[in-house]
Amino acid sequence: MRLFRSRSTSPSFGADRAYAQEVSAPPGGYAPAAPMTGLALTPSDQSAFERLLGELQDAFGHEDYARLRAITTPEVMSYLAEELSDNATHGRRNEVTGTRLLDGEISEAWQEDGQDYATVAMHYESVDVMRDRATGAVLAGSTHEPTMTTELWTFVRPSGSWGSWKVSAIQEA
Template identity: 30%
Template sequence: MIPAGTVRRVPDRPGPSPVHVIVPRVSPPARRSGAWMGMLAGFAAGGLIAGSLFGGFGHALGDGDVGLGLLDLLIAGGGIVVLVMFVRRLHAARAQPTRAAARISSRVDAPSDQTTPADHPGGDSSFDRGVRDIRRTDPGFDPARFVGYAAMMFRDAQGAWMTRDIVSLRARVTPEMYGELQAQCDRLRATGHTNRVERIEITAEITEAWQDSDRDYVTASIGGSIIDYTVDQVNDSLVHGSRTIARNVEEFWTFTRPAGLNFWMLSAIQSGR
């Protein structure tokens, strides 16, 4: 089995980005009572002026009951005040439902916190942001399909390692990874040993996704079991491992590519233990 820890030069993931919360602006209801208030004030002022004029004129006429007295003006003024208060309360009562409706609309329009990261990442975790960044240049990027590719790559890499045919992986690994794998195969061949891998039973899960320096990165967690042993290539005697007992696999495989519609290449293998 390919040794874990091969080529660990993986750039650090960027820190969390600040969250910008957009608060919907609700326009205040139009003040329609202004015209009514102005009219009422005009009526009140006109009434008072008329009362004063006619009151004075009445008193000047002597005992005639033509003009409005002080009591009449007070009654008229009090009625106007009551009418003004009534209109204000009516306006306030009508304004309350408008504000309540605005608050309900804001809650309905706000985005939901429930998201499905694998298909429609709308949250704000580092994984969600990473997938969104990758999709800016590759709208069709599908984390679920990538999981299948990572598992297939794990099996193909083990097969190439066992047959020492690293050339078959050249187009699917970075140049640094290819050079390291080739060097390890050469060292194993020099010892006269052969590594054998059987009964691969693994699952893959994406744990990280991000962009750095115009490159996409995705890390897949590989877990399961595998029979992995080394034999002498001359007499097939067991050198290391077990032919029958499977051992656990817990590794992280990181893939990279230039941002956009480019082929993913294996760039690092790290042990999860």
């Protein structure tokens, strides 16, 4: 599973759109895609989603397994570890820097089996470069031009525990 190699080049969301609060959208990067069901999200939750996007990308780019483990579910961690291992085996290193959320649309939020879930369409940019591990030569990507990516990120936390979201799924949009 190539979580971070699937890049979209045609942005479908407006840059710097706003957080969803019912129908209005105050500053921050989020807008609702559809009515949320069963769980009300706050600006604090939305800030956590944006923070986790940056943290995950940074930890992935630094091959920081401990940080990745702290912010993801075991299933997502296994996919990330597999990708990092594949890169290392093939003498590559994926550097991801400058991650910036351009837009986030909450597609659904719900509670199930004592867990809160939220799925967000994340449209972001980052400088994503694949390098040769031995020489540092750029194998793919640009060190100056950010790539645009749109992915669906699902977050989970125990119901009623404020602010302890983890990434539970990432898929192409």
